[in-house]
Amino acid sequence: MRVLRSALLLMALLPGLTWALEPGERLAPWTLLDQNDQPYTLSDDLQVLLVARSMTGANLVKAALKEQPKGYLEANKVAFLADISQMPKVISTLFAIPAMRDYNYRVLLDYEGRVAPRYPGDKDKVLWLMLDHGRFVGQRAFESAEALKDALKAKAK
Template identity: 65%
Template sequence: MKYAIALLLSLTPLLASAADVGERLAPFTLLDQHDQAYSLNAQTRVLLVARNMDAAKLVKAALGEQPKGYLEARDAVFVADIQRMPALISKLFAIPAMRDYNYRVVLDRDGKVVAQYPGAEDKVLWLQLEQGKVVAQKEYASAEALAAALKALPPQ
């Protein structure tokens, strides 16, 4: 019986997807690569989610040589799940390397936020938001398609 309960509890994030169209995203606060807190707010129009390093590389390639503040000007936020990255690697190499990026990477260190959103491991999930509610969701498997979608999103 206790195994059944444990199984049910472990599946709860999959059953209660918080990213269905029409649903309001649960608020969260996470630290970025500069240890600055970011809280999801009503002004956020796009939430980009990467579940692994391959997806994060798509975001990096899509942003390419864009100027600092490119995502922020579009009210877009990039969240990367780094829970599977060994702590020593993230602390000594990965996060310091991210500090050189010209965009903010909000880090989900324990994977609890990203686990709420559906999507393929190797694709970037795009959640289109209005006042914190999901109005559309897409997945991108190529940096070119993601870059085109970001370019089509007018700055605010």
């Protein structure tokens, strides 16, 4: 009985754990809605996945993309995923998501925190996952909008 209880406790805790990605590992598939309720499914064409786990990270992306034209991320095979699972539902519904609809870029919204935790990193930084045909190649982390902007410009060349 004690072993069964321990096993059940371990199984309950496993979804909350994050594991480091290994180079060459294929990312598990997922589909999320964006700020306009349009679905996006992880694609093998994607080369960079930006992940923000907090308003701090999301604001870094916003500042880095401020002067970029609509469709800039998509044209460069980049997607932006924002974990909004910790945001109170009333705030996200009434304020945050309606404000995002004015952005000139797509924001993939992780309402339940089921995708972003797969990719470990500092919650106040923007995680940059490099992908090749759906496989993890490497990662970087950004804590400055200017550095993120420069990396995006270099990627676009």
